[in-house]
Amino acid sequence: MREILDVIFDINNVTATIRMATPIALAAMGGAFSERSGVINIGLEGMILTGAFCGVLGSYISGSPWLGVLFAVVGGGLMGATLAVFAIKLKADHVVSGVGLNILALGLTSWLMQVLWKNRGTSVSVNGLPMFSIPVVRDVPVLGTILGTHSPLVYMMLILIFLGWVVMFKTPLGLRIRMAGEHPEAADTVGINVHAVQYFSVILSGCLAGLGGAYLSLAQLNWFSMNMSAGRGYMALAANIFGQWNPIGGLGASFLFAFTDALQMRIQTSPIKLPTDIIQMLPYILTILVLAGAVIRSRPPAALGRHYESGRAA
Amino acid sequence: MGTREGDLSRGPAARVVRRAAGWLARPGVSDIAYSAVAVLLALVIGAILIAASGYSVIDAYANLFDGAFGSIYNLANTLMMATPLLFTGLSVAVAFQCGLFNVGAEGQLYVGGLASAVVVLVLGPAVPGVVRVLLALVAGALAGAVLAAGPGYMKARLGAHEVITTIMLNYVGILLTTFLVKTYLKEPGPVDQTPLLPVGARLPELIPGTRVSWGIVLGVAAVVAVDYILRRTSVGYEIQAVGRNAAAAEYAGVNVPGRIVLAMVMSGAIAGLAGSSVVMGTLYRFITNFSPGYGFTGIAVAVLARNKPWGVLPAALLFGMLQSGGMSMQLFARIPADLMTLVQGIVILFVAAPALASMFLARSRFGARTGGRG
Numbered sequence: 224m225r226e227i228l229d230v231i232f233d234i235n236n237v238t239a240t241i242r243m244a245t246p247i248a249l250a251a252m253g254g255a256f257s258e259r260s261g262v263i264n265i266g267l268e269g270m271i272l273t274g275a276f277c278g279v280l281g282s283y284i285s286g287s288p289w290l291g292v293l294f295a296v297v298g299g300g301l302m303g304a305t306l307a308v309f310a311i312k313l314k315a316d317h318v319v320s321g322v323g324l325n326i327l328a329l330g331l332t333s334w335l336m337q338v339l340w341k342n343r344g345t346s347v348s349v350n351g352l353p354m355f356s357i358p359v360v361r362d363v364p365v366l367g368t369i370l371g372t373h374s375p376l377v378y379m380m381l382i383l384i385f386l387g388w389v390v391m392f393k394t395p396l397g398l399r400i401r402m403a404g405e406h407p408e409a410a411d412t413v414g415i416n417v418h419a420v421q422y423f424s425v426i427l428s429g430c431l432a433g434l435g436g437a438y439l440s441l442a443q444l445n446w447f448s449m450n451m452s453a454g455r456g457y458m459a460l461a462a463n464i465f466g467q468w469n470p471i472g473g474l475g476a477s478f479l480f481a482f483t484d485a486l487q488m489r490i491q492t493s494p495i496k497l498p499t500d501i502i503q504m505l506p507y508i509l510t511i512l513v514l515a516g517a518v519i520r521s522r523p524p525a526a527l528g529r530h531y532e533s534g535r536a537a
Numbered sequence: 538m539g540t541r542e543g544d545l546s547r548g549p550a551a552r553v554v555r556r557a558a559g560w561l562a563r564p565g566v567s568d569i570a571y572s573a574v575a576v577l578l579a580l581v582i583g584a585i586l587i588a589a590s591g592y593s594v595i596d597a598y599a600n601l602f603d604g605a606f607g608s609i610y611n612l613a614n615t616l617m618m619a620t621p622l623l624f625t626g627l628s629v630a631v632a633f634q635c636g637l638f639n640v641g642a643e644g645q646l647y648v649g650g651l652a653s654a655v656v657v658l659v660l661g662p663a664v665p666g667v668v669r670v671l672l673a674l675v676a677g678a679l680a681g682a683v684l685a686a687g688p689g690y691m692k693a694r695l696g697a698h699e700v701i702t703t704i705m706l707n708y709v710g711i712l713l714t715t716f717l718v719k720t721y722l723k724e725p726g727p728v729d730q731t732p733l734l735p736v737g738a739r740l741p742e743l744i745p746g747t748r749v750s751w752g753i754v755l756g757v758a759a760v761v762a763v764d765y766i767l768r769r770t771s772v773g774y775e776i777q778a779v780g781r782n783a784a785a786a787e788y789a790g791v792n793v794p795g796r797i798v799l800a801m802v803m804s805g806a807i808a809g810l811a812g813s814s815v816v817m818g819t820l821y822r823f824i825t826n827f828s829p830g831y832g833f834t835g836i837a838v839a840v841l842a843r844n845k846p847w848g849v850l851p852a853a854l855l856f857g858m859l860q861s862g863g864m865s866m867q868l869f870a871r872i873p874a875d876l877m878t879l880v881q882g883i884v885i886l887f888v889a890a891p892a893l894a895s896m897f898l899a900r901s902r903f904g905a906r907t908g909g910r911g
Contacts, residue, residue, distance in 0.1 A: 309890050313891075314891055314892045316889050318700060322885065324886065326836075326885060328882070330877070338591075460701055461701050464701075500713070504708065504713070510701065510705045511706070514698070514701055
């Protein structure tokens with residue numbers, strides 16, 4: 224029993240939780256922007272995967288992991304733009320086109336990986352991001368262990384989540400985004416270009432998910448492996464719902480998922496003998512339970528998933 | 538451009554073109570025509586990627602087609618690949634008819650496949666082979682149904698989005714079957730797999746000497762059964778009513794939550810049979826992680842079939858062709874078969890976009906003129 228408690232309340236779990244929440248929280252914020260504007264974004268998974276691939280590609284070509292991060296953001300954004308064109312302009316069902324995009328991203332990244340690096344499974348290793356240590360904080364007990372040393376993308380994530388919250392709830396742009404998803408007709412009447420706002424939001428969500436992908440392939444590891452997003456995009460969607468379409472709420476939910484994931488990995492290296500396959504189910508089962516519990520209280524944007532056609536002449 | 542079209546619309550050929558375009562623009566026909574164009578477009582994009590990556594397009598597609606239809610054996614391989622897709626495509630289509638998106642066919646086929654293997658292995662030789670096969674099929678369908686019932690219930694009663702819950706259960710289904718095989722059913726050796734199923738308790742070969750089994754006949758039977766249920770029974774009608782407009786269906790007295798759960802259970806049972814058909818008709822054992830994504834390809838099949846049971850048949854054959862052809866493309870031309878995954882994604886995107894379809898149909902201006910409302 225003591226052993227189990229030691230494993231669960233290990234302070235390193237908290238550090239690992241913050242680390243592992245990074246890609247999920249970034250993608251969840253992407254989901255929040257996209258869905259607040261009225262576009263369901265099932266394609267987050269493919270956007271993370273594309274970001275992870277482009278991150279390695281950028282670092283491979285330039286030798287600089289930071290250029291890799293830029294590649295990842297652009298790659299994710301391009302996937303976002305693809306989804307936007309299909310879901311907004313071509314009026315494809317949002318969910319179906321999102322799943323199509325995920326399959327496309329899986330095929331495209333697996334294909335390009337083999338074409339470029341002649342290996343099915345993993346890419347070559349590239350220059351990853353160095354760790355970053357905050358000078359004074361790292362020496363504080365407990366806080367130093369938790370927040371003192373991380374990948375720069377982790378700190379970037381925390382800042383971006385706050386900025387995202389400010390943009391969404393404290394700026395006119397955020398108001399326009401929320402209006403497009405709640406009542407596009409009203410938004411249109413007061414002169415908001417609903418489609419432009421939606422394009423912006425969906426592309427932004429792709430950029431954020433792409434950045435999350437860069438965390439996987441340039442910070443957590445320094446290579447790309449086939450299907451390395453491994454369901455994080457869907458977890459991000461669940462985190463977004465649980466977090467009430469709010470970036471900070473999404474971060475909180477991401478911590479919950481990341482904690483089970485951290486625990487799962489901690490148990491595997493601990494003396495507790497549990498079958499790995501069963502332990503690995505934890506985050507997935509938790510996602511389901513959270514979703515089943517959370518949706519009762521949640522209210523999605525009113526016009527989510529609808530196609531809006533402006534009444535005005537084009 | 539304008540002059541050519543002008544000439545055509547006056548010339549004697551115009552009547553033929555106009556009639557053909559009008560026929561093409563009829564609802565059912567235009568769907569098929571558009572789906573065919575979507576597939577062709579996806580293959581063209583694939584060809585561009587092949588060429589851009591420095592491979593020979595002719596080499597690639599020659600091997601693709603040879604692998605798909607080149608001989609009786611290859612053709613049978615295509616049918617073998619199409620068999621699970623027939624089930625998973627039908628599974629996704631049934632759920633769609635009720636407005637539900639079952640992305641969990643992958644996990645459901647794993648539990649279905651394992652349930653079938655367990656039944657055959659546990660019953661032992663005292664029970665006649667036919668009985669074992671039938672019971673194994675029932676077990677496969679039940680296991681898939683159970684895994685799908687959860688998301689159905691959570692959707693109907695709690696409003697939890699079935700896309701997320703079914704995807705999460707995919708991971709659970711795959712990990713659970715891996716755990717069970719490793720712990721209780723593993724045949725000694727490096728691979729995590731069950732022992733071989735005895736010869737008498739398998740789905741027999743349909744064409745002797747090839748790898749296509751009676752599973753494909755079962756798949757066609759499932760198509761017929763689902764089509765009958767949806768079109769000729771009141772339950773099927775209610776499922777479709779919920780899919781079209783749940784609020785209206787509820788107003789008309791349909792038990793909406795009940796129909797949602799039922800549609801998911803049907804969908805899961807059919808996906809479970811996909812696993813049974815592979816385990817009992819192709820692999821003759823359960824191998825962990827055996828599916829190359831049959832459940833996900835089933836989504837592409839259903840979308841291409843526009844969720845019509847009969848449409849699943851040609852769509853599954855097409856994707857079976859892409860898979861068996863893709864394999865020989867990889868084997869003989871050394872071109873990664875993952876390209877076919879990409880092609881599937883593009884097909885889904887294109888077929889899902891109705892505005893793209895109307896753009897394509899409007900391009901033949903005759904079609905727009907004669908096929909409109911007349």
